Amino acid sequence: MTLAEPKVPTRSPLRHRVRGRILMLLCILYAVSYLDRTAISTAAPSIRADLHLSDTQFGLALAAYSLPYALLQVFGGWIGDRFGPRKVLSILAVAWGLSTLWTGLATGLLALGAARLMLGLSEGAAFPTATRAMSTWLPSDRRGYGQGVVHSAARLGAAIAPLIMAGLIATLGWRVGFVALGVLSVIWSIAWARRFRDRPQDDKRVSATELGELGTQHADEAPGTTSAVERRKVPWRRLVRRIAPVTLVDFCYGWMLWVYLTWLPSFFQDEYGLALAGFALFTSLVLSAGVLSDTLGGMLSDRLLARTRSLRTARRTNLVIGLAGSMLALIPSLLVHNLVVVTISLTLSFFFLELTNSVLWAIPMDIAPDHAGVASGLMNTGFGVAGIVSPIVFGFLIDQTGNWQLPFALSVALLAAGTLLSLRVDPRPLDPEPAPPSATPS
Template sequence: MTTAAAAAPATGTPFRGRIRGRVLLLLCCMYAISYIDRTNISTALPHITDEFGLSDTDAGFVISAFALPYALLQVFGGTISERFGPRRALFVITVVWGVATLWTGLSTGFWTLFAARLLLGLSEAAAFPSATQAMSRWIPRDRNGFAQGIVHSAARLGNALAPLLVAYCIAISGWRLAFFATAVLSVTWGIVWFVLFRDRPEDARGITKVELAELPPVATRATRPPVPWRALAKQILPVSFVDFGYGWTLWVFLTWIPTFLSDQYDLEISAFAWFTTAVLLAGVVGDTVGGLLSDRIIHRGGDARHARRLVLVIGLGGSLVCLLPLVVVGQSLTVATVSLALSFFFLELCNANLWAIPMDVAPQWSGTASGFMNTGFGVAGVVSPIVFGFLIDRTGWQLPFGISCALLAGAAVVAWVMKPQRITVTDGVLEVGVPAAERDATR
């Protein structure tokens, strides 16, 4: 630990009474809606496959249709927000994904469903990088982990609510109603965001000099030098691999848990929706705890590299251990539910830290850097549902869960050895090599 690091503040800068609190609340709503939009299909999947006559392998391809453009356009999506600003970017994104969600509800078979999911992945590819760009302008650096933890907790809350909302819609009028309702919700959020948000904090009505002084330097939030691709790749590529291991397992939870509970324990939708919600609620807690934990380590004198890395290893390792009972045949419903919930809690300790690292490492290019990082998650989204569905059809559930454990172990090893460092441009000079929090602590 350096002397400068030891002088780091004991508590983070406040959100209460600040306009950034409103910005964070808006982003929480967007993250929740986005995950309702992308995961409502998982709960509806047993009904959709019955209506359209799809196999588990077909269902895996439908789920992966979202992830293919999502993976390929992550970096491009990040540059969009940096070029046009997160205000306009997120408005257009949410309107387009609202159309995609409406299209899902109007699907008539495999190919129309596949196309709707492609459009949803295309639009949502730029959403989280754009949101990260917004946070890099509005969130003090010592609160990066907390902010990412809160918004991703909201995303997991969307995960947890989706099974109940979809089950309710199915009971009222069939599975299509769930997609019509979330389409309206998505477009409404986009309009509210465009009216209330400002790309430059200086332009926000009612902002105080005190709050402006707490935000990142103007050079970070107001300028965008050319992206140093080589330096950025060197710092972010290992994080992308960790994100792949995390993403593989997350897609398992988001895609297959309702089907697993239905198949293995003969549960009706009213029952497996509640069990799925119980599992996913654990992630709400995990996201917040993970962000708070790493920020607390930094505030007590640690550096960001150590803080993020430590929480990632704990999260990935804990998720692996808790998932192991599902590799064994014949677990009771109670054991399976508790194992899944604990595994998901530990897995979600990682999420805020994965997204905070690009903000720590490349504050001037946080949209591009976070898109680069989240490409790992996108690739996992392409591969995981297809491979998992294929293996379920041919071997049952144990082997797919075992492969997930192996990937978690590999990601934990990479998380422990990687050493992300800050990249900045000052007076036209590229600087690489100072750990993120050590530089912040000297400010």
Template sequence: MSSQTSLSRPKAAATPILHRVRGKVLLLLCVMYAIAYLDRTNISTAGPTIMQALHLNATQFGIAVSAFSIPYALLQIFGGNIGERFGARKSLFWIGVLWGVATIATGFSVGLWSLVGARLLLGLTESAAFPTATSAMARWVPPDRNGFAQGVVHSASRLGNAVAPLVVGGLIIWGDSLNTFVAGWQISFLLIGLLSVVWALLWMISYRDRPRNHPKVTAEELSEIPRELEKAARPATPWGRLVRTILPVSIVDFGYGWVLWVFLTWIPTFLADTFNLPLSKYALFTSLVLVGGVVGDTVGGMFADFLLRRTGNLRNSRRTVLLIGLIGSLAWLTPLLFQHTLTVATISLSLSFFFLELCNATLWAIPMDVAPEWSGTASGMMNTGFGIAGIFSPIVFGAMVDSVGWQWPFGISIALLALSAVVAAVMKPRRVLPRGVAEVDAP
């Protein structure tokens, strides 16, 4: 297989997604991504309630949130590699079951360290989820739709973010109204955890690791899928070349991830503290902010694929979207450094999150572009940057809020976006080929 075939021969029209089995695969993954982010971010909506119930300050709560990212960051590469070895079907089944258990355990936390333990378990179980899902997409999705596929599933994850404040806030209010021995915030974690287990069962029933083994796949659809990924065995992983290619992308992903964790962790508390909002109102305004990401993910993925088909230039098509997203996000965060009203803060945060999420699908598409045979491992390398950001961002941000207020933490976030934009401007993705075949710069 030549690198030119994989990277620089755009199709005149996009390969169909609808009316194919791959569309159903993407739909199942969309549901998983939405649930995954419900599981991850329900803690931020419940944060003020949890902090009061467990007697935690902002720094301690930041530590609990960051606990998720310790195993999540450290096991990204390992998790992606394991997912490739055992297949996405079995791997995502067990991942879904175990992260459901971890979510339920969060609801039974009685103090800081039990909360930390539950979040560690959630990070451990979810560390392989998105790299393994990327491996599944690489087997089913034609290369010219990589950005779209990643955009759609990550839009679903942001939909999970957006509805989490309303769903979790509603469950907390409803649960408290029952006047049982279980608090409303605990009921919310129990029900969302059970939802994860139900999804895992549906995935195990419906998905197949090799498209040709699916009972409803057609010859036409098989002809649109990269044939080299239909092989039962994959080539040996070229670790050195993968690291050299993906490391700059991981650095960009760190800056992106730092700011994303700010949105996912601290926006409910920022709105509640700054504008003295009750749960029902700050949940609503948080959802309005996070809706921008739902749109941004799909738009970013579709725009990146459009540029690739139009120009045939992988580097420029991916880099252009990253630069627009990073620069736009930092520009719209800037008003938060000055005096502002609730309306200004909501609009600024919404637009900043929209631009930030333009980057997400592109960051995940790059490993599929440059290393489709090892897309799980490569995307795990890339997402390690996000995981490391998740370790430090909630702790540092929370500690700074406790000591100096909100302006300085937002200022640091703006600086990291600027640094990420510089790296994105100079990085050069390279197609990684099996051993014995020379790498070629992406056009």
């Protein structure tokens, strides 16, 4: 059976709609989560010195975050689908807030690794569950844009984390920063529980016009009832087969992103002798490129979808341009030892890399909007596995060779592989399961 392309409606408004406020709450969630994740890279030199850790040991502590993060992606997405984003995200935000606070109390490798393990455990289900919320609240023509906006907020959190942590480290010490970030996560949890509802029709602020824009299934369902979507079984075999190429692309993307999030401050310190304020500033400059490109990638993909009416063209184009551009932009950093040139190279590489992020998260909603939590969990398992492998391998190669060229060269090779794998991605919706034959009376 031929897979049909979806009908693409005109662009749906976000202003003067409740969904716009929901998107803003999710933006804050993504920013806070990346503040929590990225702060440790800025604090890395202080933590390694205070806790007497080698690069390899610190890489193991970083990887402890990604082990449960990777393993819980699919299960976490299923939990979000089953129990709803309101309850699940409220609990998770409190849990990772406490884990972040625990990081600030660590006294050795074991305690630090345990804190990062708990953070990965609590954040593992967050983005798949948030994707389920967006699948319910955003019209199909806004999926790429919505994912772009929230991930731009995540990159904003990653970009300002070095500056915030550097200021706190210089004045109060690295431990205070993690305590403050933990409290911030708990505050968000309270706001989310108060303002969000799992179904738009259960929110009194949502008008009939907005429900109509979201789809007839939302308008027709009575409040308090279990929808057909919630009762529908997950088509595991077909879903895994279709998501698998996206997962592999996400691994290649994730490898490079983890390099930026975990090793960039140490790279600027080791290679160019920058002090705390210097490497924090240069790290922020590089990561700020993602604030623009995440939203831009989602907007370009949605507009290409509206123009071509082809999901394959709209999603694949962004993936190929983003990963290939990131690979080419990274090459000068292998050949030149100049702070300005290398910073420009890394910034351009990160800009192109992040053009792909919103598209990677939009594709699971395209393929299986009714099971967006599970589908995005399957996809983001690639990112989680990359988070396990990347910090350990990177730290090991640095310890063994004493230079950064080899791990960066490996990153170039993985970006090339991701570019080729992007051509195998098929984002079109799954065909519905054939209805079972009805029994005929004898």
